[in-house]
Amino acid sequence: MKNGWKYSLCGALLSLSASFAQAQDFSGKRITMIIPYQEGSGSTIHGRLYAMALEKTLPGNPTIIIKNIDGGGSVRGINQFQKEAKPDGLTIAAIATGTFFQYILKDKAVAYPLPEYKPFLTSPFGLLVYARTDLGLGDDPVENVKKLISSPTVYGGSGPTSSDLPALLSFDLLGIKEKGVYGLSNAESRAGFERGEFNLKYDNAASWNEEVKPLVDEGVAKPIFTFGFEKDGKIVRDPMLPEVPTFLELYEKIHGKPLSGIEYDVWKALFNVRVMGSKMLVLPADTPKEIVDIYSKAAEEAQKTDVLQSAQAKLVLSVYPQSVGAASEEVFKGGLGMTEEQQAWLRKWLLDRHGITLSE
């Protein structure tokens, strides 16, 4: 640290003529991690955690600086990443659900070629939908969903084109006709839920113990379903909440047949983004394979560091398996795998159900 700044100046001057060979050692370098959400957000906590671990496992132990650039559902930060990052491994970005959705929905502000980015780490996060017991909910999950279908439900969240999209699609596929109040932060909607102004909500399953379980214990809320978790190509129950049925299980029980056809394909594509690829770290387009490999290896080793083994890290990452390198590339592709036809279906659904016309 003492000579850090001299090094960084010299290092940076050298990099004027640097070739990729030199980039394999990051000693004395400062790496910028762009996080396209606010300071204090879930993505920032996740990104900072990994930054601390990667500082220890990247060759040369560089310093990683966090730069929060929020706005436009992550579009502003990633646009800036696209504009500024060179393929030298000195700038990385945290991307999240919003980055994918704005890309898939072809938001006209998007100026980044998402498929060209090189992911080296993926953190999945399960989702849990829950509702207030004063709707008359009991212990039978199927009966509870039927109750939600027949009762006037009010949902508070951030909006249909945000990371709420998979949850709202799931509600509709089940036949729940919730009234939506949008533009709320998670904290605001939780407060509204506690007051009874909203009676339907979902949360990160990782926050089950701290946020949702107390409400369930007090008898205020009941878990309805989780999104499940993909294991060896199959969607199984969430490892965090194995006693709660998945959306697909409930869909089959309510409708008498499993979800299939284009509805399934769209739902699965959104699931890939929202659950399996919930938070990712990426390198810019055209980053040479050697650098991507260095990062993948560092992310692999990071798992064993005391940072990620700590109790605090477990609170953030929960029980979900982290994927690095090729495995995270796989998840990344899964998130982008929506066909033109499926995109068109989704756009029509947004228009029909939520009256949203997307600009092209």
Place this chain on the structure above:
Amino acid sequence: MDFSVLQNAGPALVHLLTGPHLLYLLVGAGLGMIVGILPGIGGIAGLAMVLPFIFGMQPEPALAVMVGLFAVTATADTFSSVLIGVPGGAGTAATVLDGFPMTKRGEAARALSAAFAASFIGGIVGAFILTFAFVAARPILLAVGFGEQLMFIVLALTLVGMLTGQNAVKGLASCSLGLLLGTIGSSQATAEYRFTLDTIYLSDGIPLVIVALGAFALPEVVDVMRQQGGSIAQKALVGEGWITGIRDVIKNFWLVIRCSLLGSLIGVLPGLGGGVVGWISYAHTVQSSKDRSEFGKGDVRGVIGPESANNAKDSADLIPTLFFGIPSSGSMAVFMGGLVVIGITPGRDMVTNHVDLIYLIIWSLAISNVLGTAISMILARPIASLTAIRFVLIAPFIIVMIFMSAYQAKIDWGDILALLVVGVVGIYMKRFGWSRAALLIGLVLSQRLESSLYRTVQIYGMEIFERPIAIGVLVLAMLSIGYAMRSKVRTSGGNMEPTHISRINIWPQVAFTIALLLFAIAVGVDATQYKFLASIFPLTVAAITAILLLITTIRMLRGSKVPGLFLDADAEMAAEDSTSKSTLYIAGLLAALPALAYIVGFVIAAPIYVFFFLRKIAGASILFSLLLALGLLAFILMANYVFQVPFAPGYLREYITMPEPFG
């Protein structure tokens, strides 16, 4: 009520005073002082900076560092608001209204010590409230739903009535314009982009801090610069002012307590937000004072009220954060991130399992307030003496600081562009006597008003009028309007008495009013293309704004004698002192910095700008100018390296690769 939790208070204090905790608290407070006084770095950056270091620490020392840091930042913020008229944050803009005029009068030390003493009491009251919040916080959270929040926002809005300035129509138009500015960006209900001019920068609206800097800091700098050769303090410094400041606080003790309670209350209530605290308490101070003639011209009560409330609010902010895991401000969100880093989840878990930590936080708050006040008081006199220096010598640094602070808002060139645009409007608003306080209050409340209106209609509809708390607050709001209408003296923070000179050439004033009118119409027309939920609010506000502006235009054209209608501060000043420089010339001087930065980047542009400014405008020697420019460069590099402050990149970077942070 169960007060048994209070038994944890004693052991927590012992814990804090023994062992290394006090040391950690001192480290935190020291850091907080530095980031608070240094321009462009606030509590958020300071907290974010220490996060990596507290990882893996025991919760107790980690909390001591964090609490020490953010508790004194708010106190240290006051320096720039009072001394140079640059609001330390959007929340402290109210302090500028009377603090800066006091500085101009040579009473900087008095203003500062009054501010510090007031904020000390505010901090202690806040910590005290926090102690008992266990019992009341949950019922409050459950009782204040979106409907009640709406009524509280309406109540806050009615306080504008006291801050319109002499001409109520112009003042209300300013507030309306603020509301209208707040509708820019994506609509909460439908996520449609409104009046963003197809830029992604505006998609989340205009940052509050940009408007605070543009409406207050730039016009003040321009004003002081006109009197070339002068210092900020236009009269000799009043010695021993700091004792007078403390006496002022003692004399207005009940005002301090009232404003502290007000600040705590706003911190506890969900939905109002911190930005408005300073203004609400300022309006309350004006409302509850008998002699109002000096407000806006340097009344010490105008400093005491907002400062005590602001610091009390900072402590109260912890209540929703700690007890419900609902961060009420940016720095609280970072603080929450810090709690997660040390393995504590705020919310129910904290209240049931970590009561000892909560008391540790409360005591840390109280002690850091003592520390922060003591350090600030010691620094007050030497720093206040800077205001006696020839202004042209410090002006370039203030200009650098304003642009540097602005760029921290979104780390985007749009910040600087927006600051210039708002700055020009702010300069003319000041010149022609439009209430900038009302503008800022409108902007602070706009999004909250619209969203709580929408939520209330969706959730309650007309049933809102069946909820007793909502009705109670609404009645209060009506009383507040009635009071403002009856009141004879209303301030706006302007300090100019118009004479016949302001009426000689009315055309610039008419033109400015029409320009504002065109803006309101443009936003209104733009709004018509959106869905009902996204268009109803901006359309309504645009219509009200347009009507108010139309009334003003017609009155102006008819040469009406309504008080406060005409004011041309430039003409008044030119009549008094013919050597004063034109606004255009000074605006050009200001714009030279961003223009240069656009080409070579801010890091290189700022020292060059300072060098030439000192050399050409201030007539300093080459050596002196060079030394100060290099000093600035060293500061910038330090801020970039240690505090990771980003600076605006230049156009040249597209062609020449330069190391960070240059280019």
